[in-house]
Amino acid sequence: MFVACGAHLIQADHIAHELMQPGQPVYNEVVRVFGAGILNPDGTVNRPKLAEAAFGHPESGGSSRIAELNRIVHPAVVRRQDEWMDEVGARDARAVAIVEAALIIEAGAADHFDRLIVVTSSEEQRVERFARRLKLEAERARREVERRMAAQLPDSVKARKAHYIIDNSGSLDATQAQVERVYRLLKAEAEGREAAQNPLNPE
Helix, strand or coil: CHHHHCCEEEEHHHHHHHHCCCCCHHHHHHHHHHCHHHECCCCCECHHHHHHHHHCCCCCCCCCCHHHHHHHHHHHHHHHHHHHHHHHHHHCCCCCEEEECCCCCCCCCHHHCCCCEEEECCHHHHHHHHHHHHCCCHHHHHHHHHHHHCCCCCHHHHHHHCCEEEECCCCHHHHHHHHHHHHHHHHHHHHHHHHHHCCCCCC
């Protein structure tokens, strides 16, 4: 929705995926720490196996090693995010550049951004949407959502640090209206900042 309004977007999960391609330093370190058991036969990372190794098996209650994975991946992802934002800003000083990530605050990267937007929904909606997206039965989806949310700060904590909150628990139209409002505010701020930095710009 933000992209449709005109924002530039990069997703931290996609960055992490690129960094985990064979031959990348992050890939090499992840395989060293978690073992070759997380790999597919072709040498690429099997993401469900890595998730199981990092979060612990949901059925067995295995211990979590997510902090180990985060220590490897987060610094490299944050560096790439910063590079990308610099690239967007160099092309257009009035651009709105958005990084979509679940763990911005947890990764200690909040101060890399001018504004934080937190998107919320109810726990039941998260489970239902996760089950539908991955075609899982409800109870398995619930365990997986709970496991992943345990690695994140509660929404209440994130909301206190947010500049904007988008409630995604209603209709798509309601979410769309919130997105458009936040985008207008961000765009106005970006244009005002660019104008302040270039007071002689005839535009």
